[in-house]
Amino acid sequence: MMQNDLFSKSEPKIEALCDGVYLLRQFIEPELFYNQIMKMAKISPFRRMMTPGGKIMNIAITNSGDVGWYSDRKGYRYLPLDPLNAKPWPPLADFMIKAAKQAAQKAGFKNYNPDTCLINCYQTGDRLTPHQDKNEQDFSQPIVSMSLGLSAIFQLYEEVRGGKPKNILLDNGDVLVFGGPARRYFHAVKKLEKDNHTLTGSKRYNLTFRKAL
Numbered sequence: 001m002m003q004n005d006l007f008s009k010s011e012p013k014i015e016a017l018c019d020g021v022y023l024l025r026q027f028i029e030p031e032l033f034y035n036q037i038m039k040m041a042k043i044s045p046f047r048r049m050m051t052p053g054g055k056i057m058n059i060a061i062t063n064s065g066d067v068g069w070y071s072d073r074k075g076y077r078y079l080p081l082d083p084l085n086a087k088p089w090p091p092l093a094d095f096m097i098k099a100a101k102q103a104a105q106k107a108g109f110k111n112y113n114p115d116t117c118l119i120n121c122y123q124t125g126d127r128l129t130p131h132q133d134k135n136e137q138d139f140s141q142p143i144v145s146m147s148l149g150l151s152a153i154f155q156l157y158e159e160v161r162g163g164k165p166k167n168i169l170l171d172n173g174d175v176l177v178f179g180g181p182a183r184r185y186f187h188a189v190k191k192l193e194k195d196n197h198t199l200t201g202s203k204r205y206n207l208t209f210r211k212a213l
């Protein structure tokens with residue numbers, strides 16, 4: 001058992017789902033992350049960004065870290081300052097980095113060193129269409145994805161768009177690590193079903209830690 005009250009008290013089980021993809025059920029203490037997100041959102045609020053094609057995204061996004069992922073008419077990219085307030089994004093808290101590193105290590109990715117975390121807020125009916133995370137410079141480092149609140153189905157495709165995805169149920173406190181060959185896999189999130197969660201109400205939050213620079 002992890003001797004650390006940042007994490008759930010039970011022995012975290014790790015499931016290898018396919019090459020490079022590992023699921024750690026109830027690996028994090030959700031309240032701790034949720035409270036931190038709420039604090040950070042006071043500085044850099046959740047906002048619906050614009051796609052390069054001019055559509056407003058339905059999922060609300062904010063960031064934490066040295067840089068933050070951003071999208072507008074100029075394209076997808078990482079920015080050191082939040083365009084909403086022209087200030088740096090809220091820094092990654094030490095406990096967040098520690099949890100992300102421990103998850104990566106458990107999944108066999110040593111020396112994980114995330115410098116940013118993209119935070120998504122899903123409301124009922126929101127979905128994330130198939131995409132690759134490819135605006136980062138270092139693909140040798142995995143993505144560490146943490147889920148809070150309402151459950152969702154994460155869909156993992158392969159390196160080409162299409163085909164039948166692997167459906168993975170992500171619950172409150174679960175951590176999914178995808179790296180190695182899966183780092184370039186397309187992935188999506190199915191439409192969030194209407195429900196109510198004691199921590200997040202009608203919402204789901206997802207944090208993806210990345211090495212962007």
Ligand SMILES: O=C(O)CCC(=O)C(=O)O
Pocket residue numbers: 118120128133145147154170187188189206208
């Ligand atoms: O919400 C999730 O579980 C995945 C989020 C994701 O794929 C992304 O932010 O790129």
